[in-house]
Structure formats: C-alpha cells, structure tokens
Amino acid sequence: MKLEEQKISQKTLYEGKVITVWLCDAKLPNGHISLREVVHHSGGAAVLFVKDNKILLERQFRFPYNKVIWEIPAGKLNKGEDPMLAAKRELEEETGFRAENLRHLIDIYPSPGYTDEIIYIYLADGADMVGSHLDEDEFINAQFIDISEVERMIDSGEINDAKTVAAVYKYLRSINQKQI
Structure with a gap:
C-alpha cells in the first residue's frame, strides 16, 4: 500500500x-x-555527558508543562547551524563543560504527528569545566547523577523528557552491545 x-x-x-x-x-x-x-x-541538539558512571542532568522549569523537569543539556539550532557545533555550544552555555569530541548517538522526531523538529543527540567523550554562560532567560541547575539512579528515575516517571529517555536508552544499549 x-x-x-x-x-x-x-x-x-x-x-x-x-x-x-x-x-x-x-x-x-x-x-x-x-x-x-x-x-x-529549526531543530535542536542535545548532549549526553557521562563521567565516572554518572550522567550530567539539568533541572529546568518548562513553561508549557508548568513544572521543573530533568533533562540532558540541549537547545535549538540557529538557522543553518551544524547540529554538532550547536550541541557543543549548548553544553558549555548551560553547564560550563566544554567537550572537544562528540560522537553522534541518535536523532529523534519528538512529535512526528505535527512538527518537523529533529533533535540531534551526541555523546560527549570527556569535557573540561570552563564556566557556564546562560542566556538571560535561562535558569538551570546541573548535576551528575549515578547511571543506576537515572535508570530508576526514568522507570518511575521522574524523568519523562523524550530526548533524555532516548539518549540514556541508546547509550545503555550501546554499552551492552559493546559499541562504545
């Protein structure tokens, strides 16, 4: 058909x-x-940064849901911007970590029934703290959380951000298949 x-x-x-x-x-x-x-x-870019078996997550108020949620660092693409460069930019702006090397992890369609948005998700291979510089309308708390705790938070529904769930799933699946 x-x-x-x-x-x-x-x-x-x-x-x-x-x-x-x-x-x-x-x-x-x-x-x-x-x-x-x-x-x-225009799309978005996100970064999963894992250090010492902990995942860097952010807490941020999301106006459409009227609540603070957990998510990986991410942001929108500027017109014509390379998604990998956007991912590096967002990681540094929001968390203060500068990643030299990113590897493509997965691309997701967050709501294919009505939007053409694509979120490009990368895995950071190490990063150095250089200091954050949030946009004037951003208020973010970032912290490292043990991978097993992140899994529990996803299972319990405490983390329900689609890009974060997809990134963690893909990362754990890649580890289990020894692709990382």
Whole structure:
C-alpha cells in the first residue's frame, strides 16, 4: 500500500521566534485532499555527558508543562547551524563543560504527528569545566547523577523528557552491545 502524501499548498498562520505554524493541503495516497497543521521548528541538539558512571542532568522549569523537569543539556539550532557545533555550544552555555569530541548517538522526531523538529543527540567523550554562560532567560541547575539512579528515575516517571529517555536508552544499549 502506498503511504506517501504530497504537499499541494502551504500557508503561514503564525511566525514566531522559535516556531512557525503552517496550514497545508496534502494529497493523500487515495487521491483525497486533507488539511495538515505543521509546527515548523529549526531543530535542536542535545548532549549526553557521562563521567565516572554518572550522567550530567539539568533541572529546568518548562513553561508549557508548568513544572521543573530533568533533562540532558540541549537547545535549538540557529538557522543553518551544524547540529554538532550547536550541541557543543549548548553544553558549555548551560553547564560550563566544554567537550572537544562528540560522537553522534541518535536523532529523534519528538512529535512526528505535527512538527518537523529533529533533535540531534551526541555523546560527549570527556569535557573540561570552563564556566557556564546562560542566556538571560535561562535558569538551570546541573548535576551528575549515578547511571543506576537515572535508570530508576526514568522507570518511575521522574524523568519523562523524550530526548533524555532516548539518549540514556541508546547509550545503555550501546554499552551492552559493546559499541562504545
């Protein structure tokens, strides 16, 4: 069965600092036309930094959920920015750690039903503390947490950020398969 849809038209409904909302007409595999609402996002980059069997996690208030959550360091890509460079930038800005070497871990589609955002996730191979420099609208606490505790936090639902869960899963799976 054919699954692909074809974009026929696109109208911008909203253009903001972080997202753009499009209303699109799509031709379905059966020939019918359907409306598709798309939240365009330039994408993000994130870093899993493991040191001495501990994972560097951040606590940060996330306005859409109205709560403080646990997550790995991450941020949005600037237009045309290389995801690996963005990941290095975000790690340093948010935590003060400068990583010289990053290895690609996984790319994720956080909500493929309505957004084109891709988050590129990297593994930091060591990093040196150089001092953080948060954006003026960022308030972040970072700390290292033992891997077994992070696993427990994921299992209990204390950590439910998708990129963090995916990164930790991929990292642990890679270790078990001796790919790292």
